[in-house]
Amino acid sequence: MSANTDDGLLIVSEEICEQVIRRPDAFSAVEAVFGAMARGDAYNFPVVREAIGHADALYGFKSGFDRAGMVLGVKAGGYWPGNMAKGLTNHQSTVCLFDPDTGRLTALVGGNYLTALRTAASSAVSIAHLARKDARVLGMVGAGHQSTFQLRAAAEQRDFERVVAWNPHPDMLPRLAAVAEELGLAFEAVTPEELGAEADVIITITSAFEPLIMADWIKPGTHIACMGTDTKGKQEVDPALFKSATVFADEIAQSITIGEAQHAIASGLVGERDLTAIGAVINGTHPGRRSAEEITLFDGTGVGLQDLAVASVAARLAREQGLVTPVAL
Numbered sequence: 281m282s283a284n285t286d287d288g289l290l291i292v293s294e295e296i297c298e299q300v301i302r303r304p305d306a307f308s309a310v311e312a313v314f315g316a317m318a319r320g321d322a323y324n325f326p327v328v329r330e331a332i333g334h335a336d337a338l339y340g341f342k343s344g345f346d347r348a349g350m351v352l353g354v355k356a357g358g359y360w361p362g363n364m365a366k367g368l369t370n371h372q373s374t375v376c377l378f379d380p381d382t383g384r385l386t387a388l389v390g391g392n393y394l395t396a397l398r399t400a401a402s403s404a405v406s407i408a409h410l411a412r413k414d415a416r417v418l419g420m421v422g423a424g425h426q427s428t429f430q431l432r433a434a435a436e437q438r439d440f441e442r443v444v445a446w447n448p449h450p451d452m453l454p455r456l457a458a459v460a461e462e463l464g465l466a467f468e469a470v471t472p473e474e475l476g477a478e479a480d481v482i483i484t485i486t487s488a489f490e491p492l493i494m495a496d497w498i499k500p501g502t503h504i505a506c507m508g509t510d511t512k513g514k515q516e517v518d519p520a521l522f523k524s525a526t527v528f529a530d531e532i533a534q535s536i537t538i539g540e541a542q543h544a545i546a547s548g549l550v551g552e553r554d555l556t557a558i559g560a561v562i563n564g565t566h567p568g569r570r571s572a573e574e575i576t577l578f579d580g581t582g583v584g585l586q587d588l589a590v591a592s593v594a595a596r597l598a599r600e601q602g603l604v605t606p607v608a609l
């Protein structure tokens with residue numbers, strides 16, 4: 281779905297993105313593009329990520345083309361650790377969309393809010409397709425910026441009754457508790473072992489560099505969405521989980537290099553062919569969960585096409601609602 285600007289450039293601010301795009305919009309856009317990726321109709325281009333040697337910043341590009349949705353573009357941005365002190369968020373990004381027929385720039389879309397929305401949509405898609413229908417307890421590992429988006433999106437996928445949560449920094453848990461309360465879900469801070477024993481669905485969304493959740497702690501039938509590991513060296517779960525679980529990924533090539541799977545692959549526990557693209561489940565070419573006892577694991581590393589998909593929807597909605605006016609270039 282292109283931004284459909286036939287006569288100029290749309291500039292869609294962070295504020296307008298927050299106003300126009302809703303979680304179901306993001307869910308549908310991400311689900312569709314994962315399906316297109318698995319069919320070979322959409323592909324991500326190699327990621328560029330560089331330390332620029334200034335302000336401790338990491339800067340880069342994620343880009344791709346979705347032939348099914350006719351979305352072409354790039355997300356540019358990165359991580360500036362000193363931004364908090366300046367009243368800005370550390371992650372900064374902007375999406376540029378281009379007309380696939382002509383290469384003309386059609387939209388500039390704020391990428392900060394959309395990144396959190398599309399990341400939460402990714403784990404939500406995995407829960408929708410892989411978690412047991414009778415899942416009632418949601419386990420949250422992590423309590424940073426992304427975690428509340430994750431909780432809100434996950435809560436819409438199953439009839440959860442309770443949230444159990446653990447974070448390496450317990451002082452961060454109250455904001456997760458506040459969102460659970462707002463959603464009408466009971467909330468309990470637990471140990472990671474208790475979390476593994478109680479949760480039917482687990483989301484990990486931390487910046488950890490070592491396993492926080494061990495394979496032995498997870499009960500049969502659990503679905504776990506590993507969302508925090510998006511760089512070489514990061515790690516959230518015991519690699520042994522990749523042996524006991526049926527493993528899915530947003531994009532296998534990225535999962536095995538910078539995703540959670542990098543560790544299980546490096547130690548030879550599993551090979552690339554042990555991973556399935558979640559798009560195959562969406563497209564019905566893989567059955568997904570096969571039994572109530574099976575553990576399913578989704579490695580969500582975050583691909584550029586997710587950003588482009590939600591940015592395209594935001595640009596279209598902003599245009600339709602008269603919130604942006606095309607600018608002549």
Ligand code: NAD
Pocket residue numbers: 395399421422423424425426427447448449452485486487488489490507508509510514580581582583
């Ligand atoms: P944040 O800085 O707001 O929160 C960080 C979280 O990680 C907190 O829960 C904190 O307690 C925990 N943490 C920090 N240092 C840790 C350490 N050394 N060991 C264990 N835990 C630690 O970050 P955020 O914006 O919520 O992002 C969380 C993670 O998700 C990051 O790793 C980020 O890169 C990743 N992320 C992934 C995607 C994706 O598409 N998969 C998208 C956005 C962010």
